[in-house]
Amino acid sequence: MVSVPKRFVFLFSDTGxxxxxxxEAVAEAIRRRYPNQFTVDCTDPMANRRVIAGRxxxxxxxxxxxxxxxxxxxxxxxxxxxTVRLFQHAIGGGVRRRVAxxxxxxxxLVASFHPLLNHVAAETVPYGVPRVTVITDWIDxxxxxxxxxxxxxxCPSEAAYQLCLRRGVPADRLVAAGLPIHPRFQxxxxxxxxxxxxxxxxxxxPHAPTVLLAGGGDGTEPLRRYAAALARSPLDIQVLAVCGxxxxxxxxxxxxxxxxxxxxxxxxxxPELLLASDLLVTRAGxxxxxxGLACGCPLLLTGYLPGQEEGNVKEVVGRxxxxxVPRPDDLVEAVTAWFAKPESERLEDASxxxxxxxxxxxxxxxxxxxxxxx
Numbered sequence: 277m278v279s280v281p282k283r284f285v286f287l288f289s290d291t292g293x294x295x296x297x298x299x300e301a302v303a304e305a306i307r308r309r310y311p312n313q314f315t316v317d318c319t320d321p322m323a324n325r326r327v328i329a330g331r332x333x334x335x336x337x338x339x340x341x342x343x344x345x346x347x348x349x350x351x352x353x354x355x356x357x358x359t360v361r362l363f364q365h366a367i368g369g370g371v372r373r374r375v376a377x378x379x380x381x382x383x384x385l386v387a388s389f390h391p392l393l394n395h396v397a398a399e400t401v402p403y404g405v406p407r408v409t410v411i412t413d414w415i416d417x418x419x420x421x422x423x424x425x426x427x428x429x430x431c432p433s434e435a436a437y438q439l440c441l442r443r444g445v446p447a448d449r450l451v452a453a454g455l456p457i458h459p460r461f462q463x464x465x466x467x468x469x470x471x472x473x474x475x476x477x478x479x480x481x482p483h484a485p486t487v488l489l490a491g492g493g494d495g496t497e498p499l500r501r502y503a504a505a506l507a508r509s510p511l512d513i514q515v516l517a518v519c520g521x522x523x524x525x526x527x528x529x530x531x532x533x534x535x536x537x538x539x540x541x542x543x544x545x546x547p548e549l550l551l552a553s554d555l556l557v558t559r560a561g562x563x564x565x566x567x568g569l570a571c572g573c574p575l576l577l578t579g580y581l582p583g584q585e586e587g588n589v590k591e592v593v594g595r596x597x598x599x600x601v602p603r604p605d606d607l608v609e610a611v612t613a614w615f616a617k618p619e620s621e622r623l624e625d626a627s628x629x630x631x632x633x634x635x636x637x638x639x640x641x642x643x644x645x646x647x648x649x650x
Contacts, residue, residue, distance in 0.1 A: 391420035415587035454634030464547035505604035507534030569633035
């Protein structure tokens with residue numbers, strides 16, 4: 277008799293690309309490590325713009341790109357436990373119905389990868405079904421993440437673990453793991469030999485110093501200014517500008533026609549692009565930080581989202597994993613200084629980056645979930 281696979285439900289929302297990416301990374305780790313034993317349904321219950329939560333999440337991208345200070349103000353005002361409860365109750369109505377539909381038939385485990393879904397999951401998940409929260413912010417995070425009713429909260433760093441303890445989460449409900457990145461990164465890292473070979477594979481100049489500019493899943497306009505600054509500098513480098521889904525941004529950078537700048541849209545070979553690069557230039561988003569470190573790229577952080585990403589900058593700078601370069605001139609100076617270092621020091625920087633990462637985190641989280649569902 278063939279056993280029926282257990283069913284897991286992963287809840288996320290497309291506010292930025294990180295929540296979906298983390299859920300898909302863990303889902304793929306489960307599929308690989310436990311073939312045919314589990315099915316994972318990843319669902320976005322806030323995708324419906326007819327409910328309040330859906331309309332709010334639709335505003336996330338425009339607000340964080342155009343008026344980030346407004347996001348920072350809202351973050352701080354709501355970052356208190358009583359406010360969290362009121363806010364989650366107010367937006368939960370339509371979302372609860374969608375979550376309830378996703379939980380039929382009854383799953384073996386439910387995991388939330390988004391802070392606004394923890395409260396809804398607690399009210400909707402049937403009694404006896406384990407409920408897990410996977411925190412996708414790295415160092416500091418909103419009070420909404422630390423739902424005391426969760427059976428398990430998975431923390432992406434020691435700093436996150438300690439913050440959960442301070443907020444009253446019992447230690448026996450906490451698990452320390454890294455930020456989950458897709459298993460394809462492990463595949464690429466295992467097959468990696470040297471940057472020259474990877475650049476040849478990607479049809480890049482094999483010996484040229486290489487800098488990757490990442491604008492996130494939605495792409496951000498400042499990427500154009502950073503690409504132009506590097507292209508106009510005296511540096512003989514090649515620049516890989518990854519614009520994500522922002523096709524208009526990609527087209528504008530192509531029209532700028534800077535020598536040495538290679539423009540990409542949304543890519544499925546980010547591990548290879550990072551392994552071909554010497555440095556990663558990005559905003560201080562946790563997902564890109566985790567991916568860059570796993571591939572041995574020191575970080576040059578161009579900015580951060582007020583609230584949950586401020587601590588990421590302090591962590592990167594404090595652990596000598598990179599620098600904060602808020603202006604194009606700062607970026608050019610940092611890149612120039614880094615490539616002027618002796619090769620031995622640059623190799624040490626790359627080794628320190630790899631040592632700070634955990635490319636197997638998705639598999640660790642998968643093991644925790646499987647154990648809880650037993």
